[in-house]
Amino acid sequence: xxxxxxxxxxxxxxxxxxxxxxxxxxxxxxxxxxxxxxxxxxxxxxxxxxxxxxxxxxxxxxxxxxxxxxxxxxxxxxxxxxxxxxxxxxxxxxxxxxxxxxxxxxxxxxxxxxxxxxxxxxxxxxxxxxxxxxxxxxxxxxxxxxxxxxxxxxxx
Amino acid sequence: xxxxxxxxxxxxxxxxxxxxxxxxxxxxxxxxxxxxxxxxxxxxxxxxxxxxxxxxxxxxxxxxxxxxxxxxxxxxxxxxxxxxxxxxxxxxxxxxxxxxxxxxxxxxxxxxxxxxxxxxxxxxxxxxxxxxxxxxxxxxxxxxxxxxxxxxxxxxxxxxxxxxxxxxxxxxxxxxxxxxxxxxxxxxxxxxxxxxxxxxxxxxxxxxxxxxxxxxxxxxxxxxxxxxxxxxxxxxxxxxxxxxxxxxxxxxxxxxxxxxxxxxxxxxxxxxxxxxxxxxxxxxxxxxxxxxxxxxxxxxxxxxxxxxxxxxxxxxxxxxxxxxxxxxxxxxxxxxxxxxxxxxxxxxxxxxxxxxxxxxxxxxxxxxxxxxxxxxxxxxxxxxxxxxx
Ligand SMILES: Cc1cc2nc3c(=O)[nH]c(=O)nc-3n(C[C@H](O)[C@H](O)[C@H](O)COP(=O)(O)O)c2cc1C
Ligand code: SF4
Numbered sequence: 001x002x003x004x005x006x007x008x009x010x011x012x013x014x015x016x017x018x019x020x021x022x023x024x025x026x027x028x029x030x031x032x033x034x035x036x037x038x039x040x041x042x043x044x045x046x047x048x049x050x051x052x053x054x055x056x057x058x059x060x061x062x063x064x065x066x067x068x069x070x071x072x073x074x075x076x077x078x079x080x081x082x083x084x085x086x087x088x089x090x091x092x093x094x095x096x097x098x099x100x101x102x103x104x105x106x107x108x109x110x111x112x113x114x115x116x117x118x119x120x121x122x123x124x125x126x127x128x129x130x131x132x133x134x135x136x137x138x139x140x141x142x143x144x145x146x147x148x149x150x151x152x153x154x155x156x
Numbered sequence: 157x158x159x160x161x162x163x164x165x166x167x168x169x170x171x172x173x174x175x176x177x178x179x180x181x182x183x184x185x186x187x188x189x190x191x192x193x194x195x196x197x198x199x200x201x202x203x204x205x206x207x208x209x210x211x212x213x214x215x216x217x218x219x220x221x222x223x224x225x226x227x228x229x230x231x232x233x234x235x236x237x238x239x240x241x242x243x244x245x246x247x248x249x250x251x252x253x254x255x256x257x258x259x260x261x262x263x264x265x266x267x268x269x270x271x272x273x274x275x276x277x278x279x280x281x282x283x284x285x286x287x288x289x290x291x292x293x294x295x296x297x298x299x300x301x302x303x304x305x306x307x308x309x310x311x312x313x314x315x316x317x318x319x320x321x322x323x324x325x326x327x328x329x330x331x332x333x334x335x336x337x338x339x340x341x342x343x344x345x346x347x348x349x350x351x352x353x354x355x356x357x358x359x360x361x362x363x364x365x366x367x368x369x370x371x372x373x374x375x376x377x378x379x380x381x382x383x384x385x386x387x388x389x390x391x392x393x394x395x396x397x398x399x400x401x402x403x404x405x406x407x408x409x410x411x412x413x414x415x416x417x418x419x420x421x422x423x424x425x426x427x428x429x430x431x432x433x434x435x436x437x438x439x440x441x442x443x444x445x446x447x448x449x450x451x452x453x454x455x456x457x458x459x460x461x462x463x464x465x466x467x468x469x470x471x472x473x474x475x476x477x478x479x480x481x482x483x484x485x486x487x488x489x490x491x492x493x494x495x496x497x498x499x500x501x502x503x504x505x506x507x508x509x510x511x512x513x514x515x516x517x518x519x520x521x522x523x524x525x526x527x528x529x530x531x532x533x534x535x536x537x538x539x540x541x542x543x544x545x
Pocket of ligand 2: 474477482483520524
């Protein structure tokens, strides 16, 4: 059995072999693999007795269930109005600069993917970014760069 | 109507220990389900998720359904731009939410409760998992047959719409269902379900703790109780505030504005934009503009074109795409204001776009598409020049 099949078996055992477990199972895969590969979706379909198209249908609906390869760390910068007014554009510029990628892209070493997100729920403390599950409110260009450099060092 | 000056109160975020809340729950559960529901109806509590449906009635309809399996769901998908109070509630006083869910479960005859937490708030999970575990154990030791579980979303605003939330919990695309049937009849797993906002459930615990009469002293006749507001934008004091309902917006801006307020967006992207000249006569509450609590303040340096553009981009991306009026409507409204701005279209085109927004109000399948006309019309009507030039 491949690694991914083992992971899926464990997740299905934990959450139960029903359709209602599809979201937690897909979320569990993304947590480990950072995206849902075709292989993973087919294996989930088999395990939960669904059609692969059904699994892809659900996966492709959700922003956080990526079906294209992503970096180990996913950076999401809030782009909604309050953060916009607080200068999210400058944050994006600074990170594009230091990571040498554009929004939507992944670095060559597969460490970082840079994305924007709709309202992250921190409008009183913008601009804000999410790195994986962790929140960084009230950032500025310098802080944002330092945070990312810190994560890059830690994951060497 | 009684006019009040702005009243800051402090109930929601008052700390409570798990034992205190378990006590409130145990004491409440000595009453019959019908009596509790009557209390909640009598309190005048209305849902804090935006729509403002009377909470007690919702419970009563669900209780009246004859089904051995029912559910309580706490809607913690908070995604409306400008809203962040549910996060703070779950971060600081989650235990009160669990209390409200248990009281609801007993009242309607449900044995399971779920919290659907938006994926963006996953950082709360370790903490919430522990609180929920402890709470479930306490309930068990008291012989109360109710269990609470946590579910995560995955970054889709539309899953805050109740029927889309059920679909998501059932492992499907978060596409809203046709209504009726309403959740009281057919919700999660097609069983009778009560779905309430995080804040609503805290008020349930509060009402059971302080008593109906004390709760009714807060707010106005049409808007009982207090409300948690999420204040952001051009204000020296952004943050989360608990205020009594029924206040004129002018009083609010007196306190929170920066002296140069041009407009306030009440109720998030899907809410209404109120220009300065209407602040005095606008009442915040169910008798005026109801709100999920989002207050975004804009001063004279802001372009209302950019504000509207941001909102339309948001709806465009978050529309589930299931029905044509909304999928195509959102797209065309966005393209439309862009082309008027560029001069490719005459200013009168804005009136065509308003007709489209009004069509969406009646033809779209769910609240997302239906409410795009709120920001669109209120911004275009009040700031037409800014959209054109
Ligand atoms: C597009 C859309 C998004 C919504 N998002 C939320 C949300 O994030 N949280 C919430 O409590 N209600 C949300 N609602 C309202 C819910 O459908 C539902 O009315 C509410 O959870 C009921 O709880 P209440 O009666 O306690 O307010 C949303 C509605 C729509 C149409
Ligand atoms: S109104 Fe929009 S979000 Fe609602 S069902 Fe239709 S397409 Fe989906």
